[in-house]
Structures are given as C-alpha cells and as structure tokens.
Amino acid sequence: MPFGLTNAPAAFMDMMNRVFQTYLDRFVVVFIDDILVYSRTEEEFDAHLRIVLQISRERQLYAKFSKCEVDLQKVEAVLDWKPPKSVSEIRSFLGLAGYYRQFVEGFSLIVAPLTKLLGK
Secondary structure, rough: OOOOOOOOOHHHHHHHHHHHHEOOOOEEEEEEEEEEEEOOOOOHHHHHHHHHHHOOOOOOOOOHHOOOOOOOHHHHHHHOOOOOHHHHHHHHHHHHHHHHHHHOOOHHHHHHHHHHHHOO
C-alpha cells in the first residue's frame, strides 16, 4: 500500500478482516497491521498458525519474521507490574488489561473488585 494515504490503515485493516473473516474471534485478531493468533494449547497454536500462514501465502501477504515473536520484555513488564495505589493507577492497569479482555474468560468477573474501587 502506498505511504501517505490518509485512509491506508483503515483500508488495510478492512482487507485483513476480510481475508481472515472465517477465523476472527475464534483464534485470530487483526488490529491495524498486527495479526494475533491465540490458542488454548501449543498443539492448537501450531495448527492455527499454519492456517494463518497458509492464507497469508495464498493472498501473497508477507510478514516480517523479526516481528513474529513475543516480546519477553513486554511480558515481564506486565508480570512485574506494581500493585496500583491510586485511582489513576487502577485506571491505567485496567486500560492495559482491557486490551486482552477477549482472551480471558470471565474477564469482567476477575476485574470486578478493581472496577468497584473506581466508584465514588
């Protein structure tokens, strides 16, 4: 896609959503130029990743290999997150956690105690 088009990100995301429509919210999430593949087990993940890569190859879409991995520093940042001590810190943490809500069953029940702390 040419650089500089104002609607390029939206057009690209629309195309990616159409390409992976069958698998969206089953084991694929597309966010702008990221494709997130998630699974319950390592075996499922291998199968899901093969499907995504095969579809990508068929559509002549290519990924940058160096970006196809989990950034362990980001994982460590979440694991080392200090307990929130103020309302703004709770909001900040819930904002981060909310990004992953679709991957966590019962998310709203898990964060309910923190959400209650935001009330007046």
